[in-house]
Amino acid sequence: MAWNDTCASEQTIITFGYAKSYGADGFCNSTTAYPYYIGTGGGEGGPSGCATGTPSTRGVVGGTCAGWSKPHYQALFGMPSDGVRDVPYVSMFASDGWELKHQYLICFTDPNNGGAPCQGNPSNWGLGGGGTSYATPIVAGIQALVNQKMGAKQGNPNFVYYALARQEYGSDGNPNCDSSLGPHGASRCVFHDVTLGTDSQDCKGPANCFLPSGTYGVMSKSDSSYEPAFQTHPGYDYPSGIGTINARNLVNDWGSAFDARASGENEN
Numbered sequence: 213m214a215w216n217d218t219c220a221s222e223q224t225i226i227t228f229g230y231a232k233s234y235g236a237d238g239f240c241n242s243t244t245a246y247p248y249y250i251g252t253g254g255g256e257g258g259p260s261g262c263a264t265g266t267p268s269t270r271g272v273v274g275g276t277c278a279g280w281s282k283p284h285y286q287a288l289f290g291m292p293s294d295g296v297r298d299v300p301y302v303s304m305f306a307s308d309g310w311e312l313k314h315q316y317l318i319c320f321t322d323p324n325n326g327g328a329p330c331q332g333n334p335s336n337w338g339l340g341g342g343g344t345s346y347a348t349p350i351v352a353g354i355q356a357l358v359n360q361k362m363g364a365k366q367g368n369p370n371f372v373y374y375a376l377a378r379q380e381y382g383s384d385g386n387p388n389c390d391s392s393l394g395p396h397g398a399s400r401c402v403f404h405d406v407t408l409g410t411d412s413q414d415c416k417g418p419a420n421c422f423l424p425s426g427t428y429g430v431m432s433k434s435d436s437s438y439e440p441a442f443q444t445h446p447g448y449d450y451p452s453g454i455g456t457i458n459a460r461n462l463v464n465d466w467g468s469a470f471d472a473r474a475s476g477e478n479e480n
Contacts (some may be wrong), residue, residue: 213391214444214451215306215342216251219245220430222409234422234430234438240414241426250428253343255411256389257450258442260296272419285374287363288454289381290447300453301370304350308342315340354459357435361463375469377454385446391456402461403456406452410440443452450467 213223220233230239238243238292260279270276279296288390309315318339319330328338359365366372380386380402387418389401392408412431415421422438423429433439 214406214411215255215303216409216411216413216451217249217308218251218408218413219249219252219428220412220414232438233412234426234428235424236426238426238429238430240428250414252413253308254413255300255306255451257298257300257411257453259292259294259298259450269419271417280460283370283372288374288377288448289385290445290449298448298450300450302351302373302403302454303452303456304347305456306342306344306347308346309340315342316346323372339388351457354457354462357459357463358466362466366466372466372469373454377448378466381447382406387446389455390446400461401458403455403457404466405446405455406449407444407446409451410443411451412441425463 216224217239219225219242222233225231225233225239228239228244229243230240230242234241235241235417261273262277263280265276267273267277279294282295282297286298290311292343305314305316307314317334317337317342318341319334320327320339321329326339330337355366355369358369364383380389386398386401386405388398389403389405390397391406397404414428415431416423416428417437420433420441421429421433422435430438430442433441444451448454
């Protein structure tokens with residue numbers, strides 16, 4: 213699912229038995245949500261909106277704002293036809309423990325700085341975390357394995373990511389690679405397609421925030437009704453990009469899409 217630690221997470225709402233996130237009777241305005249599920253925390257993404265120019269309202273895309281042009285390799289099932297660069301490209305597991313108690317566990321044995329022996333059940337080690345600080349170096353480590361497999365540095369990996377994703381998703385997606393299938397998905401998937409959740413988070417501001425009542429509203433495309441900021445769906449989407457990486461398959465299948473880099477190897 214999309215990483216979302218906030219009270220606006222559709223899955224967290226269900227877990228706590230609420231019907232909605234917004235409004236005075238919604239989860240975001242409940243005593244259960246405060247303070248652990250209030251605040252920004254989760255995956256983010258969207259179209260390049262104000263790379264150049266100046267917004268007419270501070271913090272809101274508009275005015276003379278313009279985004280970076282869409283790279284030629286960003287052609288994929290699910291990709292918006294918006295003419296601008298969309299992020300993220302790929303994603304990895306990133307939950308840091310708040311939502312449904314999933315996180316990375318850390319083996320840190322220095323007792324002088326909060327560590328403990330890494331013995332027995334890892335869930336008792338006492339330290340864990342998540343987020344971009346974990347997912348990013350993991351992807352870098354996977355790329356190091358690709359370099360080792362190929363016998364040379366591979367440069368910008370984006371051309372190959374999208375070429376492999378096009379092979380996997382085709383023109384209408386690949387339900388056999390849906391991340392919701394877990395271990396029951398197809399064994400050869402390079403990417404696991406995330407189709408559950410949104411990156412909507414709680415808000416209080418006057419723009420892009422649906423706040424019908426209560427203290428906290430929810431990020432929305434409309435200020436007058438709830439339209440989740442960005443929803444996951446088959447193929448590329450803003451909360452998860454292409455999807456999460458299967459490291460083994462990416463490393464082993466890298467060469468099958470190597471020629472996709474040739475036409476734009478120096479493009480940023």
